[in-house]
Amino acid sequence: MFADLFPLTDAGAVFAVLLLLVLVGPMLVRPLRLPDLVGLIALGMVVGPNVLGIVSGQVLIHALGFVGLLYLMFQGGLDLDLEGFVERRRASILFGTVTFVLPMLVVTGVSLAIGVPFLAAVIIGSALTSHTPLSYPTIARYDLARNPAVTASLGATLLATVAALLVLAVASAGAEGNQGVGYWLLFTAGMVLYVGAMLLGVPRFTRWFFRGLGQDREVRLTYLLSGMGLAAVVAGAIGIEPIVGAFLAGLAFNRFVPDGTVIADRVAFLGRSLFIPAFLISTGMMLDPVALVTDPATLTLGVALVAAEVVSKWGASTVSGRWLGFTANERGLMFSLSVGQAAGALAAVVVGQELGLLGTAEVNAIILVIMVTALLAGVSANRHAPQVPPPGxxxxxxxxxxxxxxxxxxxxxxxxxxxxxxxxxxxxxxxxxxxxxxxxxxxxxxxxxxxxxxxxxxxxxxxxxxxxxxxxxxxxxxxxxxxxxxxxxxxxxxxxxxxxxxxxxxxxxxxxxxxxxxxxxxxxxxxGIDEPTRRVVLVVTSDEVGFGHDRGLVLAAEVVGRLTRQAEVPSLVVTDLPEDELRHRLDHRIRPSEIVTEPTVLRALASRVREGDVVLAVTPPATSRLGRGAHRVAQAARGRTVVVVVPR
CATH class of the missing domain: 3.40.50.620 (HUPs)
Structure with missing residues (x-):
């Protein structure tokens, strides 16, 4: 009776089972204080073709799982603290290098010692040197996205993943005989052009789109998701793994999805509630527990790879974290973000199977690594994240x-x-x-x-x-x-x-x-009476640059720089200071298109203000009222927009 019913073939029934697993999986493991992802992977294994066979080979689940994999990388790019990454790029480069080199050497060496052929060992090494930040949702829940250790780990994710995929590409090219100079020149040129287009061209197009057609949040959400998919497709077409394209798409859209906004919550909710759970369930469906138990070679290889991967990732996190001055709990966060395997490992499995270099034993062993490291990533995040204070x-x-x-x-x-x-x-x-x-x-x-x-x-x-x-x-x-x-x-x-x-x-x-x-x-x-900003005018008098007042001038210069960059307009400074002294005090914070120096600043302002000007004035920080000075600037501005800058 049930043999005729299962595996399910109706799309509606499969989707219902998927959502039921998403609901029940976390509920089963939370009393055990295990991460939600463990329950999802375990239930995926149970209902999959290798155990109960309730769902078998369904295109729907595998498609949603692949989208979830892209979504996980996309979300990491969206949430990456770009300012922190730029400030701590050395930390990301250091950790990215160590967490790639050390596992690559250890895992490849262990594979060779067990008797795995060289090219297959290199592919397994590339699979387990990259990492997928499976514990990121837990860390984000504790408001630790801007923690320096988390920022360094997310930056290292990009570096280690790209390096691992390059090794995978070299190994696969060697297996196929594609070792010519022309092949690698085309591959390198394609990657450079693609990365440049994603990080330089896409943000400019997105800014234009959001100001014009994308003034509706539903349109913006659709644009972001379609951009993620298109970036993955184009990446795959030129020989780059789609997960790298999804991560770069997240980086390209990063500045357009601010934390805590409606659009950010919608993007995160869609991934957490459907796509990422579907990915974890589809991963569990790939594991054959019977083969692990009955085949000693598979079990031996799986245990050896788990040990090699966990020890090397822990060593990389510990060495790098100590060198960078992070606390023990922050090093635990680094380990939780770098130990999890999914994206790169699955890509290597697919490539290795297509080339005939990886058999059933190697595939099951790598899937075992994915499950065990997912468990360790979740446990480590749950243990260490509550002990790390959120950034102020x-x-x-x-x-x-x-x-x-x-x-x-x-x-x-x-x-x-x-x-x-x-x-x-x-x-x-x-x-x-x-x-x-x-x-x-x-x-x-x-x-x-x-x-x-x-x-x-x-x-x-x-x-x-x-x-x-x-x-x-x-x-x-x-x-x-x-x-x-x-x-x-x-x-x-x-x-x-x-x-x-x-x-x-x-x-x-x-x-x-x-x-x-x-x-x-x-x-x-x-x-003021003008809507488009055509020029920014900064008014600086000797009263605003006296002892203790430079903070106001520094803040005003920063605001001028922001307005001119965003509106793409020139700036004018009207002052009674000598030009050399003014430039010294501005300290290259802005580069005005023109400087007007006259003893009577307000008269000079009134004679030069024009349509589309935004006028900035500075109020010293000790002033409790705006005072007559700002009022006179407003009068001299003759109806134009006036911004009075008051530092904290």
Whole structure:
């Protein structure tokens, strides 16, 4: 009776079984304090063709599993802390080199000692020197994505995976007889062109697309996923493994998917809930436990490879971690991220089988390594991640989380545009907040939610990601500052009427109180009559560069640099300082297109300001009110957008 029913062939039934396994797998292993991925792999093995045979050779599950493999690498590229990677590139290079060379030597040597032929041993070595960050979801759950050890490990993932796949390509080319110079020249040229197109061309196209056709989140999500698939297909077409293409696609889209935004949550949710579990289940279906038990050669090879891979990866993590000054728990995170095998190992299995170099024994042994290392990766992450404190906000870039209080319908678009330009260089997000008093009527709440929706549309229109919030608080300034803390803000942009005489409104004394106690820098913005930014004008007087005031000038120069880069416009500095002194104080932070030096700065500003200008002024950090100086700059700007920069 059941022989006629199984294996399942109906697509709906197969999909139902898959989702049931995704639901039940984690529930079975959590009481045992084992990682979710262990339950998924084990259930995949049980229902697969080698045990119960409930699901056998299904294209649907294998297709979803392959997408999950791509998704895992894609997510790693999206979440990689690019700033931290650049700052710690030496750590990534060091760990990537050690975690490739040491396992390659150990695993290949062990394989040769057992009697595996040379080319097959090299392929097995390449399979187990790369690594897939299977424990990354656990580490991300503890908010450790920006930890230096995690950043170094993710960077090392790219280096070790690419190096392992190059070794695999050399071994497969040797087996097929493709050893000519022409073959390798074409392969190298294709890889260089592909990587250049992914890391230079794709981000520019994505920025153009998000500002134009991609102003809807559903469209953006579809664009990101299709880009991942297309990058993998093109990579495979030119001889690079698709998983490398997926990782590079994640790097290319990294700056357009800020942490904590709606689009980032949707991408992560789709992978965690379906694609990555499908990949783990499909991996379990490949294991034949009967062959492991009944064939001594398979079991011996599997145990030897597990020992060689685990010991070498642990040694690489320990040596590199100690050299880099990481704690024992951080070294545990490095081990958990580098010990897991999936992507490169499966690629090597497929290539080795196609070439006839790997038989059933080698394949089962490598699948055993994948299962055991997946277990170790999860256990290590669960053990060490809770012991590592999350990185603080100190040293975070200005544009990571730009908080913008919105209440005036006439200025929403202008404020959000400035905030988006500040956030863009850091792939940051705009947080539009609307603060209402406790006694706000339901009609006020609905009206202000509509204002928040307008802010969201305005941010999407300029290519930025945005989160919105309508907050009830005892006071407006308290609500604004509480939002900065709760949203993990790095900068506050506040609207201003251009004067400081009014009291009791969001654009009067409220700003003064926020400026006085804000934990982050404040950009006080008087929106102008022009929408497109055509030039950025920085006003610098001798009052702003006195003792203790250079912080304001440094911050203003950074904001000028962000606005000019994002809008691709020139900059002008109007000052009463000698040009040499000004350049010395700017210290090459910006390279203005023009410097105007005149004793009367405001008169020079009024005579040179023009349509499309954004004017920046500096307020010393000790100032509790905006003061007349900023008010006079706003008057001299003649209706143009004015941003007063107040450092923390």
């Amino acid at each position: 906000t100190e040293g975070r870039s200005l544009g990571k989380r730009v908080v913008v209080p919105v209440s005036n319908p006439d200025t929403i678009e202008s404020l959000v545009r400035v905030a988006g330009q500040v956030a863009a260089p850091d792939s940051g997000a705009v947080v539009a907040v609307n603060v209402l008093p406790f006694d706000a009527a339901p009609e006020q709440v609905r009206a202000n939610r509509e204002l928040a929706s307008r802010a969201e549309r305005a941010a999407l229109a300029v290519g930025s990601e945005v989160n919105t919030s309508v907050r009830i608080d005892a006071s407006i300034d308290g609500g604004v500052l509480h939002s900065v803390v709760e949203q993990d803000g790095t900068c506050l942009v506040m609207g201003w009427e251009g004067q400081s005489r009014r009291r009791g409104s969001l654009f009067g004394s409220v700003i003064d109180r926020c400026v006085a106690i804000s934990p982050v820098p404040v950009l006080v913005c008087r929106p």
